Amino acid sequence: MPTQQQRSDSTREALLAACRKLLLEQGPEATTLAAVLAETGLSKGALYHHFASKAELIAAIYKAESKGAIARALAQAEQAGATAPLVQLTTMCAAWLEEIRAPDVAAILLRIGPTALGLEEAQRIENANSLALFERQLARAAEAGEIGAIDQPLAARLVNALMTELAMASLRGRGQSLPDVRALILAVLKGMEGAG
Structure with a gap:
């Protein structure tokens, strides 16, 4: 069974991968946090646990x-x-x-x-x-x-x-x-x- 840290790391990686994919497909203006969440199926809480904003996600x-x-x-x-x-x-x-x-x-x-x-x-x-x-x-x-x-x-x-x-x-x-x-x-x- 994965540890809490492993689950957290997995969530972070999923957010990064989804945002990267959307940035490359749609560009930064069209890439929204809602689109990232739709791509990953994760909650807003999961997103904001790791990244305070779209800019912070893109910086990562x-x-x-x-x-x-x-x-x-x-x-x-x-x-x-x-x-x-x-x-x-x-x-x-x-x-x-x-x-x-x-x-x-x-x-x-x-x-x-x-x-x-x-x-x-x-x-x-x-x-x-x-x-x-x-x-x-x-x-x-x-x-x-x-x-x-x-x-x-x-x-x-x-x-x-x-x-x-x-x-x-x-x-x-x-x-x-x-x-x-x-x-x-x-x-x-x-x-x-x-x-x-």
């Missing part, structure tokens, strides 16, 4: 999608055997760009999340996942002597911005090839070494 979906895409990209970098911090970073970034080429992932991260949550909130959520990761990888690269003396927080923000722009370019031109993300990141970092 956005966070999960962001974390999932980054986790899959990290796993791909590890599978590729990347051990040096800078190689890990660039390999992970290239893998992340492939992750967001999946239509559902791109829709949630690049269109639905920013529209429903606002650009600032979507960026805050994304930064909590990606920017912190970039900062850690750049610190490791500096410790390993792979990069010179640079402003690491600025470098992390530049890499983060570069990845956002490449993601948007990828979405706009699905059939077109993108520049080599590894070369772009290395060029940004190399250029920062001389600017100090």
Whole structure:
């Protein structure tokens, strides 16, 4: 027999899955809490036990999608055997760009999340996942002597911005090839070494 925590987790997952499905099918404006409840067969009480609002539900979906895409990209970098911090970073970034080429992932991260949550909130959520990761990888690269003396927080923000722009370019031109993300990141970092 499932525990109370297992039932609660199952309810939360059902709400997230139903809302994600509706967001992808109908968009954020047409996705209502009533529609989510109809999709799941759950009560308002069950919904409000987990999420205070539609925005909170969408934020949870956005966070999960962001974390999932980054986790899959990290796993791909590890599978590729990347051990040096800078190689890990660039390999992970290239893998992340492939992750967001999946239509559902791109829709949630690049269109639905920013529209429903606002650009600032979507960026805050994304930064909590990606920017912190970039900062850690750049610190490791500096410790390993792979990069010179640079402003690491600025470098992390530049890499983060570069990845956002490449993601948007990828979405706009699905059939077109993108520049080599590894070369772009290395060029940004190399250029920062001389600017100090």
